[in-house]
Amino acid sequence: MAELVQRYLDRIRETHADVTEGALADYIPELSRVDPNGFGLSVSSSDGFIYESGDAGTLFTIQSISKPFTYALALDQVGASAVDAKIGVEPSGEAFNEISVDPVTKIPKNPMINAGAIAAVSLIPATSPDERFAMIQDFYSGFAGRRLELDHEVYASERATGSRNRAIGYMLQSFGVLDDDPDEVLDVYYRQCSLLVNSTDLARMAVTLARGGINPQTGRRITDPSVVKRALAVMVTCGMYDAAGDWVSAVGMPAKSGVGGGIVAALPGQLGIGVYSPRLDDKGNSVRGVRVCQSLSEQLGLHFLTVSRDSRATLRAVYRPRDNIRVYEAHGDLLFSGAEQVVRTVARDRGNFDVAILDVSRVDDIDDAARSLLADMAAGLRAEGKAGYLVDPDRIVLDVDIGSEQVRYSRVDDAVSAAVEWLGRGFSR
Structure with a gap:
């Protein structure tokens, strides 16, 4: 009878399949070459059972969906005090790639914008960029329940066109936020954004957050509940960039989007959602992804303020x-x-x-x-x-x-x- 839920999800996805609004990300050349019609939806129950609809197996790069997971890894490895000294938790009210820091503290306003994400990478304790990236890759793979691999073409494309991020990196160094070489930190950042996932990977990563750090597929504890609590809190307030308020009001789940077309959403104690559709709105969020998540929330009663029990x-x-x-x-x-x-x-x-x-x-x-x-x-x-x-x-x-x-x-x-x-x-x- 899993087909009963499957029909729900298929119907919701099909409702939005004809939406053609939005445009592909073009500031990273490789992202402008993907099929704009890809559309996948995956949902994981709290015990790890997966429902898939549409192009759930299509691989795409994780991009900014990586940010809450690297933030979680930094919290896991060096603790909240060390992280808070370098990254704030307040919504920025600015574009995700703005070259700015908090005017008072001189640190990035939150880990979901590029400045905060780059700072989070620098906090991962390692002796080399390769070791740092390996720690990130292993951490993400633990959430997904399988080994995630690098898209070398997208990585090269990001590195070749990353002038704005380099400006952010050197700005952070000037304010004492980065202790390491900005170019080495940025190289790891480009690689983490270029890891390949599909919507089912995102659903598994989301449900691992929803389960307080335990991957229900593998049974492994990936991180502590206190780390997950912090990551989910920042996802609620900052995960959808300038559309965070609209998202919390209409959808009501901790979430993060990426310019590769993905959205990850976690309903604590309940389920995880992964969506893929690469046409983006002017905030950098997937147009169909946002709409399908809103439909899921409305039709299935998933707003976190209406859910009280596991x-x-x-x-x-x-x-x-x-x-x-x-x-x-x-x-x-x-x-x-x-x-x-x-x-x-x-x-x-x-x-x-x-x-x-x-x-x-x-x-x-x-x-x-x-x-x-x-x-x-x-x-x-x-x-x-x-x-x-x-x-x-x-x-x-x-x-x-x-x-x-x-x-x-x-x-x-x-x-x-x-x-x-x-x-x-x-x-x-």
Whole structure:
């Protein structure tokens, strides 16, 4: 039944597939040569299950999406005090490549603009540029769950056209922000921006942030929760450049964009999103990427101010009162990401039962996206000749048909009795 969620994502992506607004980044020559029509969407649940739609396997360079991850690595390696001494956390109100520092502190205003990102690279402790880049590459790869490789053509193109970044680097050196050779720091910065990812990599990197630094695919802890908290906080306020306020209001997830066309978004405790579409708006953000994320947030209830509980806690228990009956007890908030896990758990078990009983008597809240998923799950059960019963004493699920009949119960025991009776009739309707 993962196809239920898959249809949601396909429909949302297809809604925006005809959008042709925006333009390719042209200040890096290699980026102006990509296919402008590429469009991929990937979503990772908190347990690492991946949904992919469209061009999810298309590789592109990570560009500025690298910034929160290098910032996290700096925090991980040298600590918050050392990082705060060199990089602020305030929104800049300026273009991402502005040649400026905070007028009072004389340090970059935040790590999401180029000045702050270059400073973050310089904080990674290493004895050579190659060692520094290797640490960054390994760190990113841990988040993605696979080895990320360098696009040598884009790297050469960035290095050849990086006059503005060189100006930023030497400005930072003049204010004492960079202790190392600016050209060596910039060389590592160009390389980190030229690492190849696809939208699924971004979804995995995002869900590793959402899980507090644990990659659910590999089970590895990549960094500490305190580091993730700082990185996500700055992504909320500064990750989408001058459009950060609009993004937080309309989408409401910590996120970072890149001029390669990618967007990474993490909903803490819930899921990770990766989008790829290379046409950019005047702020440097993917036009279709922003729109698809807004649709996901609106239709699936993903704004972080509406989500209070970790989706991994949605299923309280699963048990068998009889061999061919399964009871699924949900609790807490049954929102989209929690309902997705309920549906996928039922789908995984469906070869082992004839009747499913969903107990929502301990659920505090449920949204329309979750109700719709439950209705689609019920239709799938009926299509396979199975039955479903709902234990819903407070009627929070309202009129969703969870089984073969519009029936609901106040106690699990009553639902089990009805299921046994249904089975005794030889599955007759």
